[in-house]
Structures are given as structure tokens and as C-alpha cells.
Amino acid sequence: MRLLLVEDNQRLAGLIQQVVEKAGHKADVVHNRQAALHAFSSFEYALLVLDRGLPDGDGISLLRQLRKRGVKQPCLMLTARDALRDRVDGLDAGADDYLTKPFANEELVARINALLRRPVELFDERLQRGNVSIELKSRRIEVDGTTLELSTSEFAALECLLRCSGRCSRQRLEDGIYGMDVAVTPNALDVLMYRLRKQLTKAGASIRIRSVRGFGYVLEEL
Numbered sequence: 001m002r003l004l005l006v007e008d009n010q011r012l013a014g015l016i017q018q019v020v021e022k023a024g025h026k027a028d029v030v031h032n033r034q035a036a037l038h039a040f041s042s043f044e045y046a047l048l049v050l051d052r053g054l055p056d057g058d059g060i061s062l063l064r065q066l067r068k069r070g071v072k073q074p075c076l077m078l079t080a081r082d083a084l085r086d087r088v089d090g091l092d093a094g095a096d097d098y099l100t101k102p103f104a105n106e107e108l109v110a111r112i113n114a115l116l117r118r119p120v121e122l123f124d125e126r127l128q129r130g131n132v133s134i135e136l137k138s139r140r141i142e143v144d145g146t147t148l149e150l151s152t153s154e155f156a157a158l159e160c161l162l163r164c165s166g167r168c169s170r171q172r173l174e175d176g177i178y179g180m181d182v183a184v185t186p187n188a189l190d191v192l193m194y195r196l197r198k199q200l201t202k203a204g205a206s207i208r209i210r211s212v213r214g215f216g217y218v219l220e221e222l
Contacts, residue, residue: 001046001116002026002156002176006036006062007078008055016049016108023109024139024152026178032056040066043175045073047115052079052090060093067094074115078103127162130206130221134159143203153177154196161209166219173216193217 003020005027007013013029020027028043030036033056039045048066052059063075077095079086087098097111117137127134131144134155141148141155150158160176161168170189177192178184190211197209206222 002028002044003047003049003112004036004039004043004045005029005049006031006033006054006059007049007051008032008053009051019105019108020049020112021152023112024155025112026152026156033062036062037065040069040071044172047112048073048075049112050075050077050095052077052081052086060089063090063093063095076111076115127159129162129166129219132158132200132205132207134162143200143205146203148199148203150196150199153192154199157192157196161217161219166207167216168218169216171216 003025005013005016005020007016007029008031010031013031017027017029027049028039028045030039031054033054036050040048048063048071050059050063054062059077059079063077074096075094076097076099077090078099078101079090080101090098096115099108099111126136132148133142134140135142139155141150141158156177157173160173164172174184174189177189193209193211200207200209207219208222210218210220212218
């Protein structure tokens with residue numbers, strides 16, 4: 001999953017990014033309100049991790065603005081303020097959870113994973129095409145019942161394709177796989193999809209990935 005972290009403390013932001021990506025997610029990092037607004041208008045995110053205190057305004061007002069724009073993704077608010085009124089204000093503004101600094105890395109990851117499961121529970125907990133399936137809670141991939149180990153990027157690419165009903169543009173794939181601070185070479189996606197194709201073929205998958213000139217990639221059942 002791709003997350004947006006809004007945190008003005010650059011050292012803390014870097015540490016959180018490392019923890020989140022070690023847990024298997026992608027994390028884009030910005031340090032103020034304006035950058036956050038630009039990121040949400042440019043990319044698709046599954047979750048917002050938001051610091052309450054920002055240099056160009058309060059995180060609560062940013063969250064209210066995003067909610068008015070129709071942003072419905074869950075939000076985990078981070079803050080050094082632990083008073084009841086502060087927590088209530090954050091939740092009333094549209095935050096889905098509240099974590100007080102300092103916090104344990106394990107708790108941060110657990111809360112992120114819990115929030116990411118919420119929209120999944122409203123729909124499917126499993127994505128499947130042919131004999132290939134992804135268990136979203138456990139991030140387990142199976143081909144005809146046998147576990148398939150993929151890299152984080154390969155997993156993200158396959159998940160994108162399955163979520164898009166097997167048809168995904170290059171832009172959407174790149175947005176879902178790579179972070180906003182990653183310099184993506186012109187053929188990076190093609191190389192990644194080549195590796196994913198080989199993995200699926202080797203595992204005996206009954207689906208194949210086909211490139212569509214001028215569009216992106218589609219999944220087809222054999």
C-alpha cells in the first residue's frame with residue numbers, strides 16, 4: 001500500500017518512513033500543508049499519516065480541508081499533545097485514529113495495518129484472477145494453493161492489476177509502485193513487469209501480463 005506521511009521533523013519523518021517501508025508499504029514524505037495538498041491532488045494513497053503541528057498551519061485544519069475535498073482515506077494523526085480535548089478535536093476533524101508521541105514502532109505499524117484493513121473489510125479481503133490470489137490482510141500470494149514470494153514492488157504491481165480488474169495504465173501502476181521521491185527511469189516499469197511475468201510463469205499461474213502500447217498492462221487468463 002502507498003501512504004502519505006506529513007511530518008515537519010525531517011529526522012523523525014525519515015525514521016517513520018523506514019519503519020513503514022520495512023513493514024511492506026510505500027511511504028511518500030512531505031513536510032507541510034501545501035506539499036500535502038499537492039501530493040493528494042497528484043497521487044493515489046491508501047492512508048494518511050498526519051502530524052498535528054505543521055510549520056504552515058495546524059494538521060487538523062489540513063485534514064478538514066482534505067475531507068471537504070472528498071478525500072476519504074483513513075487518517076492516523078500523530079501528536080505530542082495528549083490532552084483529552086486535543087484527541088477529541090483530532091477525531092472530530094476526521095481522523096480515524098490518534099497516536100501520541102513518543103510511540104513504539106510496533107504500535108505505529110499495528111495501527112497503520114488496522115486502518116488499512118478497514119476499507120478492505122467493506123469489500124473483499126482477497127483478490128483473485130485465475131489460480132492466483134492475494135490475501136490482503138496477511139499479504140500472502142498463492143498460485144494454485146502454493147505460496148509465491150515476490151518483492152515489495154512486484155507485489156504492488158500485481159495488487160494494482162488485480163484491483164483494476166486486470167487493466168491498468170502505466171501512470172497508475174507507477175503511482176502505486178514507486179514513491180514520489182523516487183526517480184523512475186523510462187524502462188523501470190517494463191523491467192519490473194518482465195520480472196513479475198517470469199515469477200508467475202515459473203509458478204504455473206493461469207494468468208499472463210500483456211503490455212498494451214500507449215496504455216499500460218492487462219492481465220489475461222490463459
